[in-house]
Amino acid sequence: MIEIKDIEKSFDGVKVLKGVSAVFETGKTNLIIGQSGSGKTVLMKSLVGLVRPEHGEILYDGRDLLKLDREQLRHLRTEIGMLFQGSALFDSETVLGNVEFPIMMYTKMTDAERRERARFCLERVGLKGADDKYPSEISGGMQKRVAIARAIALNPKYLFCDEPNSGLDPKTSILIDELLSDITHEYGITTVINTHDMNSVLGIGENIIFINKGYREWVGNKDLIYETTNEALSNFVFATDLFQKVKQYVLSHGHPMKG
């Protein structure tokens, strides 16, 4: 579990995060959502230590990120997996080489052990047989799978995903969401996903944190979101005619996926 308390961050005297508190639960998909410019990325960067807030606590199972020394930080980094926007694979490395990279950086595994672990992760994300291909030779969806395999290579306790569906078609997006959700449950990972994608919100939002103008305005899950009375959240999630219709249907008939 990651708990943040009263996070404040300003740039050039302008407050971007205004006392944000939230809990990111273990073994769940925790989604950070909000309009463009609301502060999601700054929050995510604060969580992983790329931005240092002026105030607050970021507790990784009790360990305050902002108070760790260099050695403790290095150790914590081995427990964190990251999935960047656009996958961020090394173009000059093969698929297998990309997944082997963090293992080589952070462990003392032998070459054979490293290869075995990387192959296991690639199989887990459904990419058997692509080991020797280069990123430019595979599709965007496959690249995302390689990035997920790389992110889970060190068996992370925490997984951060920045806009995992950006650039993917709707069907591939759903498959990637399902994969992230399955991995989260299977390995008991605290997964934090920064997303704009309403299909993801309504599909895999087990713990949703809504940020609006630097405030945490709402917390709930994909079922509760239909009943929200928060106007900003409702306008954001149900902005299109299609999602309005889905909302009206669910409110009058109940959720179609539930017995």
Ligand SMILES: Nc1ncnc2c1ncn2[C@@H]1O[C@H](COP(=O)(O)OP(=O)(O)OP(=O)(O)O)[C@@H](O)[C@H]1O
């Ligand atoms: N390094 C920085 N220097 C100055 N201002 C910044 C910096 N990083 C972010 N900001 C500002 O902080 C605010 C929040 O930005 P942030 O990137 O967190 O928004 P976001 O919710 O992630 O938006 P998007 O969905 O478009 O990525 C914006 O007004 C942005 O201009």
